[in-house]
Amino acid sequence: MEKMDKPLTKNIRSDRAFATLADYESTGGYQGLRKAITQLQPKEAQHWVKEAGLRGRGGAGFNTGLKWSLVPMDEDAAQTRYLVVNADEMEPGTFKDRLLLEQDPHQLIEGVIIAAYAIQASIAYIFLRGEYHLAAQRLANALLEARAKGYLGEHVLNSGFNLEIYLHTSAGRYICGEETALLNALEGKRATPRAKPPFPLVSGLWGKPTVVNNVETLCNVPHILHYGVEWYQSLGRGADKGTKLFGASGRIKHPGLWELPMGTPIREIIEDHAGGMRDGYKLRGFLPGGASTDFLLPEHLDVVMDYDAVAKAGSRMGTGTMIILDDKTCPVQMVLNLEQFFAQESCGWCTPCRDGLPWTVTLLKDIIAGRGRMEDLDTLSGLTRMLGPGNTFCALAPGAMEPLQSALKYFREDFERYIVGNIADMETA
Amino acid sequence: MKEPTEKPVFEGLSLAEIQEINAEMTHYEDKTAVSIEALKIVQKHRRWVSDACLVAVAELLGLSPAQLEGVATFYNLIYRQPVGKTVIHYCNSVTCWMLGAEHIRERLCRHLNVGLGEMSADGEYTILPIVCLGACDHAPVVLVGDKLLLDISDDAVTDILGR
Numbered sequence A: 001m002e003k004m005d006k007p008l009t010k011n012i013r014s015d016r017a018f019a020t021l022a023d024y025e026s027t028g029g030y031q032g033l034r035k036a037i038t039q040l041q042p043k044e045a046q047h048w049v050k051e052a053g054l055r056g057r058g059g060a061g062f063n064t065g066l067k068w069s070l071v072p073m074d075e076d077a078a079q080t081r082y083l084v085v086n087a088d089e090m091e092p093g094t095f096k097d098r099l100l101l102e103q104d105p106h107q108l109i110e111g112v113i114i115a116a117y118a119i120q121a122s123i124a125y126i127f128l129r130g131e132y133h134l135a136a137q138r139l140a141n142a143l144l145e146a147r148a149k150g151y152l153g154e155h156v157l158n159s160g161f162n163l164e165i166y167l168h169t170s171a172g173r174y175i176c177g178e179e180t181a182l183l184n185a186l187e188g189k190r191a192t193p194r195a196k197p198p199f200p201l202v203s204g205l206w207g208k209p210t211v212v213n214n215v216e217t218l219c220n221v222p223h224i225l226h227y228g229v230e231w232y233q234s235l236g237r238g239a240d241k242g243t244k245l246f247g248a249s250g251r252i253k254h255p256g257l258w259e260l261p262m263g264t265p266i267r268e269i270i271e272d273h274a275g276g277m278r279d280g281y282k283l284r285g286f287l288p289g290g291a292s293t294d295f296l297l298p299e300h301l302d303v304v305m306d307y308d309a310v311a312k313a314g315s316r317m318g319t320g321t322m323i324i325l326d327d328k329t330c331p332v333q334m335v336l337n338l339e340q341f342f343a344q345e346s347c348g349w350c351t352p353c354r355d356g357l358p359w360t361v362t363l364l365k366d367i368i369a370g371r372g373r374m375e376d377l378d379t380l381s382g383l384t385r386m387l388g389p390g391n392t393f394c395a396l397a398p399g400a401m402e403p404l405q406s407a408l409k410y411f412r413e414d415f416e417r418y419i420v421g422n423i424a425d426m427e428t429a
Numbered sequence B: 001m002k003e004p005t006e007k008p009v010f011e012g013l014s015l016a017e018i019q020e021i022n023a024e025m026t027h028y029e030d031k032t033a034v035s036i037e038a039l040k041i042v043q044k045h046r047r048w049v050s051d052a053c054l055v056a057v058a059e060l061l062g063l064s065p066a067q068l069e070g071v072a073t074f075y076n077l078i079y080r081q082p083v084g085k086t087v088i089h090y091c092n093s094v095t096c097w098m099l100g101a102e103h104i105r106e107r108l109c110r111h112l113n114v115g116l117g118e119m120s121a122d123g124e125y126t127i128l129p130i131v132c133l134g135a136c137d138h139a140p141v142v143l144v145g146d147k148l149l150l151d152i153s154d155d156a157v158t159d160i161l162g163r
């Protein structure tokens, strides 16, 4: 039977390698597409997704249908438009899109076809992280199957709609996940972000209107079309609609990924689904949505996973996959590991980020080596402002500052202990 | 890296490589877009991208070698130096770091008697760090060739190397 409360993972079972086309079709697969193509105008399909309240799962949380509706459609119906799937998942601590890609590739493909229909794109690219070899293999195979069944190619389901989907595998660089950098990467260039405006919705890939959507976002779309807006809205427990893949990693009993309603309290995720902390470890804090989100504390466990609720608590939903900080891991060293990642992955385009991130790393290393001074903490705070929102060309640097600024706020004594030479007996990983 | 002068500067590409690159070209509006895939195709056949190959690909795509070099060096998975038959990427991002990635690196390097980025004496392996492999619930993880290995324990390090 279909698990209607878990639309995204209903085909994913531990006793089966992955959902084949037959598996996918047997639980309602490609019915959403059929409905969209045979019963709805593109604008109507956009409207359904907008009304459903689906918000982008790539991190920013923009209403997906609303985004589609901003694509210029009326002036020139024959104009080339592109849909691009952001499958570059590289943010440390994030492991949700890989599951969807590997275990149920047709769900994504159906989402892509419907989205392309809704914006009348004739070409779609799946921009896949180069390291996801198994996903590449399964997607390539599923694309062939979909084509053989007439879901893809010329005259999709015998309609007037034509669509090609190409798989592009990347060569590894976190900044490629930023949507305008991704477009440069797809054009075969260095992946530096582009100035906005113009926004990709108006002028994206090769200057044509382009929608970039996250894998998980698109995986929601077939179900909205198939089961309807009201059904989708009823899935959320709080302000936001639908379900989401939530995950947790670190020293918890059962690290993993679970499809749960939007608005699920963080406590339920960490204590019930992840089974709480491993024996001998206590919860010190957590990054709720990946490496570029602010730390939250045990006192925030009753916050619910809704975009606005997490923001109100001082962090971000991000990718919804949490990284757990236990009491025997040093938060300063953890932040160093995160900042090393961001410094390495900075594209180097703008000065604050190119210079500020290595400087951040140097300061943190000095502090940990016992060479730090109290003034260094002020310098670090200064850097969190200098690299904050509005001061850099893209959101990589502000994202990098989120775990640092919140660590300085919540774990200041850990920084100070290194500086005054009284280092706690931390387990160094 | 300079090629020895007695070698012809233009080494050329194999027919298979050219065919694969041409097939990719049909997917894009513009030849430049194939740059990264072309470099990956060469790498699939030769393990790494030599200067001569880079020049040949640039010529095929109608780019200047400098332009293509700028692209090649931007991406982590394009190797501009020889690597072993199997590249072992160990994840050094946050969760794997927390759960023992450095320990795995040490064990691997000691076993093979190599530093990061070097080729083992038998030409079989190169060890490189990599960012989060999207399997943090199974940290620490290692990518051996194109195979993702999960929940790596100390013993597993010996298993990875099959010795």
Ligand SMILES: Cc1cc2nc3c(=O)[nH]c(=O)nc-3n(C[C@H](O)[C@H](O)[C@H](O)COP(=O)(O)O)c2cc1C
Binding pocket: A055, A056, A057, A058, A059, A060, A061, A062, A064, A086, A087, A088, A089, A090, A091, A174, A175, A176, A177, A178, A179, A180, A212, A213, A214, A215, A217, A218, A394, A395, A396
């Ligand atoms: C540095 C950086 C990396 C990003 N990486 C990803 C990524 O790997 N996958 C993703 O879907 N979005 C990523 N994003 C967000 C995208 O720019 C974009 O907002 C998203 O793909 C839009 O899709 P959505 O509306 O469906 O969420 C990243 C953003 C930044 C600034």
Ligand code: SF4
Binding pocket: A175, A193, A345, A346, A347, A348, A349, A350, A351, A353, A354, A392, A393, A394, A395, A396, A397
């Ligand atoms: S903020 Fe960093 S990653 Fe973004 S454009 Fe500037 S240098 Fe590049």
Ligand code: FES
Binding pocket: A092, A093, A094, B091, B092, B093, B094, B095, B096, B097, B131, B132, B133, B134, B135, B136, B139, B140, B141
């Ligand atoms: S941190 Fe290693 S797989 Fe994510």
